[in-house]
Amino acid sequence: MNQPLKQHLIDPEICIRCYTCEMTCPIGAIQHDDNNVVVDPDICDSCMDCIPVCPTGSIDEWRVVETPYGLDDQYGWEELPEQQEIGAASTGGDAEALDPAIAALLEDAHKGAGGKARAPASAAKPTINMYTLGKPAKANVQGNFRLTAADSETDIRHIILTFQGQTFPVLEGQTIGIIPPGTDADGNAQLPRLYSVSSPRDGERENFGNVSLSVKREDRGVASNYICDLKPGDEVMVTGPFGSTFLLPEDPQARLLMVCTGTGSAPMRAFTMRRERTVGNKSGGMTMFFGARSPDSLPYFGPLNKLPASLLRTHMVFSRIPGAPKEYVQDRMMVEQEAIADLLSDPKTHIYICGLRGMEEGVEKTLTNIAESIGTPWAALRDSMRDEGRYHVETY
Numbered sequence: 326m327n328q329p330l331k332q333h334l335i336d337p338e339i340c341i342r343c344y345t346c347e348m349t350c351p352i353g354a355i356q357h358d359d360n361n362v363v364v365d366p367d368i369c370d371s372c373m374d375c376i377p378v379c380p381t382g383s384i385d386e387w388r389v390v391e392t393p394y395g396l397d398d399q400y401g402w403e404e405l406p407e408q409q410e411i412g413a414a415s416t417g418g419d420a421e422a423l424d425p426a427i428a429a430l431l432e433d434a435h436k437g438a439g440g441k442a443r444a445p446a447s448a449a450k451p452t453i454n455m456y457t458l459g460k461p462a463k464a465n466v467q468g469n470f471r472l473t474a475a476d477s478e479t480d481i482r483h484i485i486l487t488f489q490g491q492t493f494p495v496l497e498g499q500t501i502g503i504i505p506p507g508t509d510a511d512g513n514a515q516l517p518r519l520y521s522v523s524s525p526r527d528g529e530r531e532n533f534g535n536v537s538l539s540v541k542r543e544d545r546g547v548a549s550n551y552i553c554d555l556k557p558g559d560e561v562m563v564t565g566p567f568g569s570t571f572l573l574p575e576d577p578q579a580r581l582l583m584v585c586t587g588t589g590s591a592p593m594r595a596f597t598m599r600r601e602r603t604v605g606n607k608s609g610g611m612t613m614f615f616g617a618r619s620p621d622s623l624p625y626f627g628p629l630n631k632l633p634a635s636l637l638r639t640h641m642v643f644s645r646i647p648g649a650p651k652e653y654v655q656d657r658m659m660v661e662q663e664a665i666a667d668l669l670s671d672p673k674t675h676i677y678i679c680g681l682r683g684m685e686e687g688v689e690k691t692l693t694n695i696a697e698s699i700g701t702p703w704a705a706l707r708d709s710m711r712d713e714g715r716y717h718v719e720t721y
């Protein structure tokens with residue numbers, strides 16, 4: 326029997342294929358094909374040079390093995406294999422004066438709440454407007470990874486930005502502004518476009534302070550095409566952070582009901598990662614209804630789907646699967662009405678709705694039906710939840 330050894334691997338579900346590790350490896354042990362980035366076990370000497378440069382942390386994976394996984398195995402993976410039992414060997418290895426244009430945009434995005442939005446009582450205090458159009462932060466692109474299938478009609482990118490030495494304190498649920506280069510049709514400098522961050526406050530990679538965004542390429546969209554075409558190393562001008570109400574309660578017992586479509590999943594991903602990194606299963610739990618056209622247009626990372634239901638219960642809903650009826654988030658919420666009624670009757674529940682403006686009406690109608698089924702008039706409940714900082718809408 327071979328002596329067990331610790332093999333260095335890369336998690337294909339988290340890796341954004343920026344190839345920084347490959348470029349950093351001093352001995353050429355890392356290589357890639359069209360599918361994956363892999364580590365050659367015959368070359369890697371565990372020097373660790375590649376570990377700190379990875380923007381996502383996907384590089385820091387180890388398995389104790391008797392026979393190392395070969396390159397062909399690793400190229401074929403869509404996820405990492407579980408750690409196998411190895412004889413008696415241990416497993417797991419030891420291994421505020423806001424720009425009026427921005428203020429108007431934010432107010433418009435939040436108007437679906439039906440009144441003045443408030444932050445959750447236990448939310449952390451956000452920093453806002455630290456970097457402005459006149460004095461933007463300079464970020465560099467660490468990665469640009471297509472989240473949707475290559476042949477999907479939807480092109481959604483996971484963009485990771487690093488602020489190098491600058492402080493950019495952003496909380497989950499906040500937005501940042503990206504300033505496209507050049508001028509508009511009238512010859513004026515481009516204004517920033519707002520995007521919700523999809524990473525938690527301590528960084529896309531824990532403790533690295535880098536920030537991720539989910540950006541959908543829009544037909545003739547000046548900013549979205551600029552962002553979706555960014556290359557690693559490109560410099561980007563950033564304003565913000567913005568937003569002081571669509572925030573996560575710090576109270577670990579708060580129960581979250583999250584409803585989103587498409588890139589509206591960005592803040593929900595940030596909330597989920599924050600809770601996963603802090604309270605984990607000991608939280609009040611989260612329930613998410615997530616609408617997309619089809620599974621290949623789902624802007625979400627696999628690992629979050631694998632979280633235990635005690636932390637996150639996910640309902641994926643698809644509208645354009647050939648041969649299947651169109652389903653919207655509000656339809657599935659109706660199917661799950663008992664669970665939602667239970668949430669609506671709990672004063673610890675916070676509701677977050679983010680994505681297409683068009684879904685507001687349908688979601689409101691469903692919430693009205695469910696609330697009324699338990700004898701509660703929805704409009705009154707919604708207004709009191711909003712005033713208590715427990716009802717948040719961000720639509721566009």
Ligand code: A2P
Pocket residue numbers: 479586587588616617618619643644645653654655681683684685687
């Ligand atoms: P549809 O197939 O009808 O466009 P997008 O990919 O455009 O960002 O949309 C994300 C998801 O939101 C899609 O499944 C889309 O369905 C769905 N959607 C569109 N309109 C509504 C609506 N009024 N209510 C709920 N979901 C909607």
